[in-house]
Amino acid sequence: MALQPVARRSVPDEVFDQILDDVVSGEFTPGEALPSERRLAEVLGVSRPAVREALQRVAQAGLVEVRQGDSTTVRDYRRHASLDLLPRLLLPRGELDPSVARSILEARLLIGPRVARLAAERAGARLEARLLTAVAAIEADPDPVARQRHALVFWDHIVDGADSIVFRLMFNSLRAAYEPALGALATLMANEVDQVDVYRALAGRITGGDADGADRAAHDLLAPATDALLTAIRQLEELP
Amino acid sequence: MALQPVARRSVPDEVFDQILDDVVSGEFTPGEALPSERRLAEVLGVSRPAVREALQRVAQAGLVEVRQGDSTTVRDYRRHASLDLLPRLLLPRGELDPSVARSILEARLLIGPRVARLAAERAGARLEARLLTAVAAIEADPDPVARQRHALVFWDHIVDGADSIVFRLMFNSLRAAYEPALGALATLMANEVDQVDVYRALAGRITGGDADGADRAAHDLLAPATDALLTAIRQLEELP
DNA sequence: CAAAATCGACTGGTATGACCACTTGACCTC
DNA sequence: GAGGTCAAGTGGTCATACCAGTCGATTTTG
Incomplete structure (x- = not known):
C-alpha cells in the first residue's frame, strides 16, 4: 500500500470548492443571488473572512459577480468562465x-x-x-x-x-x-x-x-x- | 467632455494588480520569495487581510505558490498561468x-x-x-x-x-x-x-x-x- | 398623482488584534 | 552524522467593530 501525502485543505479552499460545484452543477442558476457572506459563514460554520476570500476567488473565476451593497449574483459560466474551469x-x-x-x-x-x-x-x-x-x-x-x-x-x-x-x-x-x-x-x-x-x-x-x-x-x-x-x-x- | 463613471477600486484589487504587474514585468523572478503578508501590509499601508485576499487570488492565477509556514514564492507564469493573464x-x-x-x-x-x-x-x-x-x-x-x-x-x-x-x-x-x-x-x-x-x-x-x-x-x-x-x-x- | 428625497435594513468592504498551524534553520544530544 | 528540540518567522483562522454602497419602502414636495 503506497502512502500518499495528506494535503491539508484550507477553509477558504473548501468553501471555494463547494460554491464552485454548486454553480457548475446548476444548484445555483445564472442571475440567482447567493446567500450573504454572513449567512454563508453561519451555514458553513466558518468565519466571514474565509467566505469572503472564497467568494472573491469564485468571482475571479468568472462564476459570480460581486457588487458592494448588493447580493452576489451567479453568472453563466459558459459565458464568463475561462479554461481554468x-x-x-x-x-x-x-x-x-x-x-x-x-x-x-x-x-x-x-x-x-x-x-x-x-x-x-x-x-x-x-x-x-x-x-x-x-x-x-x-x-x-x-x-x-x-x-x-x-x-x-x-x-x-x-x-x-x-x-x-x-x-x-x-x-x-x-x-x-x-x-x-x-x-x-x-x-x-x-x-x-x-x-x-x-x-x-x-x-x-x-x-x-x-x-x-x-x-x-x-x-x-x-x-x-x-x-x-x-x-x-x-x-x-x-x-x- | 464625456463624464465617465468612476469605478471604485477595492484595496485587494489594487494589491492584486501591483503584485501581478511586478511578477509579469520580471520585478519578481521565478523562485524568488515575496515579502511576508505582514511586511507587504506594512509597506503598502493596508491591512493584512487585504494582502492575504490579493495573494490568494494571485496564487489562483498561477503566478505564485503559497505554502503555510514558508514564504510565498513566485512561479514562472509562462508555465503555470492560464489564458486569464x-x-x-x-x-x-x-x-x-x-x-x-x-x-x-x-x-x-x-x-x-x-x-x-x-x-x-x-x-x-x-x-x-x-x-x-x-x-x-x-x-x-x-x-x-x-x-x-x-x-x-x-x-x-x-x-x-x-x-x-x-x-x-x-x-x-x-x-x-x-x-x-x-x-x-x-x-x-x-x-x-x-x-x-x-x-x-x-x-x-x-x-x-x-x-x-x-x-x-x-x-x-x-x-x-x-x-x-x-x-x-x-x-x-x-x-x- | 408623480417625482424626488429620506430612511432603514441589508449587503459587501476594511481594519485590528488575538491566536493557531506549519516550516525552517540553528543548536544540542547521542 | 543522524535525530530531536526550539525559536522565529511564515501563512491560516477567527471575532469584533466599523465603513461604504444598494435597494425598497415610506415620506415629502410640487
Missing part, C-alpha cells in the same frame, strides 16, 4: 464527462499540429535534446499513466518552441484539466503513448525544421484517440 | 505588445475557421436569426470600435453553435483580452469589420450547414488582419 467540467464527481473529453480531444487535434508546425518553423534543432530526452522517457516507462506524464513534458517543450504566448497559456490550462484525469483517460490514451516511433518521428520533423511534416506527424499521433472517443460516444448513443 | 500581457502599461497581438491573431486564425466549421455542422439554421441580427448591427454602426464589439457578439453566437466547451471557454478568455484593446486594435481591424458582405457570407455558410464553406469564409475573413500585423512587425524589425 475545465478540470471541474471534465471530472464532475470524479467521473469523466464524455462531451467535455470530446471537446478537449477535438481542440487538441486542432492545436497540436499547428503548434508542432510553429515549433518546426521557429525552434527546430534547438529542441532536439529536450525532445529526445522526453521520447526516451516515454519509451523507458512501462506504466501508461506515467507515459502520459512524459508525453505532456514532450508537448511542453514543443509548445515552448512554438513561440506563442497564447498557445503556451492554453497548454497550461489544458494540462491542468488533463492531469487529474490521467487515470480515467489511460485506456483511451494507451495506444497513443505506446507509439514511441511516432513520437520520435514527430521530434525528427520538428528538429529538422520540416513544418509540413511536423504538422502531419502530430495529426497522425493525435487523431486516433479523438476518433476512438467519438466512436465510443456514438456507440453509447446507439444503446437503447 | 492575456489581458495583462497584451497591454502592458497601456501599449500593445506586438508579439502578444501576433500570437492572439495566429490563434484566432487557427480556431475561428474550425469553430465556424463546427457551428455549420452542429447548429446550422438554428443560428440564423442571431447571426443576421449581429451582421445587421455591424453594418448599422459606423464606429470601428463599436463594430468590433458587434463582431464579438457575432462570434459569440458561432462559438455557442460549435458545441464545444473548450472553444467556448477559450473564446471567453480571448474576448477578455481583446476587449480592453479594442481601441488599440481598431486600425488593424478596421478592414475586417468593414467587410459586412464577408460576415454575411460566413453567416450564410454556417446556417446553410456548409462546413467547408464556413471554414473557408472564416479564414478569408480573419486572415488579412493576421497578415497585416505580421507585415507590420516585419517592417518594424527591418528598421535600423
Whole structure:
C-alpha cells in the first residue's frame, strides 16, 4: 500500500470548492443571488473572512459577480468562465464527462499540429535534446499513466518552441484539466503513448525544421484517440 | 467632455494588480520569495487581510505558490498561468505588445475557421436569426470600435453553435483580452469589420450547414488582419 | 398623482488584534 | 552524522467593530 501525502485543505479552499460545484452543477442558476457572506459563514460554520476570500476567488473565476451593497449574483459560466474551469467540467464527481473529453480531444487535434508546425518553423534543432530526452522517457516507462506524464513534458517543450504566448497559456490550462484525469483517460490514451516511433518521428520533423511534416506527424499521433472517443460516444448513443 | 463613471477600486484589487504587474514585468523572478503578508501590509499601508485576499487570488492565477509556514514564492507564469493573464500581457502599461497581438491573431486564425466549421455542422439554421441580427448591427454602426464589439457578439453566437466547451471557454478568455484593446486594435481591424458582405457570407455558410464553406469564409475573413500585423512587425524589425 | 428625497435594513468592504498551524534553520544530544 | 528540540518567522483562522454602497419602502414636495 503506497502512502500518499495528506494535503491539508484550507477553509477558504473548501468553501471555494463547494460554491464552485454548486454553480457548475446548476444548484445555483445564472442571475440567482447567493446567500450573504454572513449567512454563508453561519451555514458553513466558518468565519466571514474565509467566505469572503472564497467568494472573491469564485468571482475571479468568472462564476459570480460581486457588487458592494448588493447580493452576489451567479453568472453563466459558459459565458464568463475561462479554461481554468475545465478540470471541474471534465471530472464532475470524479467521473469523466464524455462531451467535455470530446471537446478537449477535438481542440487538441486542432492545436497540436499547428503548434508542432510553429515549433518546426521557429525552434527546430534547438529542441532536439529536450525532445529526445522526453521520447526516451516515454519509451523507458512501462506504466501508461506515467507515459502520459512524459508525453505532456514532450508537448511542453514543443509548445515552448512554438513561440506563442497564447498557445503556451492554453497548454497550461489544458494540462491542468488533463492531469487529474490521467487515470480515467489511460485506456483511451494507451495506444497513443505506446507509439514511441511516432513520437520520435514527430521530434525528427520538428528538429529538422520540416513544418509540413511536423504538422502531419502530430495529426497522425493525435487523431486516433479523438476518433476512438467519438466512436465510443456514438456507440453509447446507439444503446437503447 | 464625456463624464465617465468612476469605478471604485477595492484595496485587494489594487494589491492584486501591483503584485501581478511586478511578477509579469520580471520585478519578481521565478523562485524568488515575496515579502511576508505582514511586511507587504506594512509597506503598502493596508491591512493584512487585504494582502492575504490579493495573494490568494494571485496564487489562483498561477503566478505564485503559497505554502503555510514558508514564504510565498513566485512561479514562472509562462508555465503555470492560464489564458486569464492575456489581458495583462497584451497591454502592458497601456501599449500593445506586438508579439502578444501576433500570437492572439495566429490563434484566432487557427480556431475561428474550425469553430465556424463546427457551428455549420452542429447548429446550422438554428443560428440564423442571431447571426443576421449581429451582421445587421455591424453594418448599422459606423464606429470601428463599436463594430468590433458587434463582431464579438457575432462570434459569440458561432462559438455557442460549435458545441464545444473548450472553444467556448477559450473564446471567453480571448474576448477578455481583446476587449480592453479594442481601441488599440481598431486600425488593424478596421478592414475586417468593414467587410459586412464577408460576415454575411460566413453567416450564410454556417446556417446553410456548409462546413467547408464556413471554414473557408472564416479564414478569408480573419486572415488579412493576421497578415497585416505580421507585415507590420516585419517592417518594424527591418528598421535600423 | 408623480417625482424626488429620506430612511432603514441589508449587503459587501476594511481594519485590528488575538491566536493557531506549519516550516525552517540553528543548536544540542547521542 | 543522524535525530530531536526550539525559536522565529511564515501563512491560516477567527471575532469584533466599523465603513461604504444598494435597494425598497415610506415620506415629502410640487
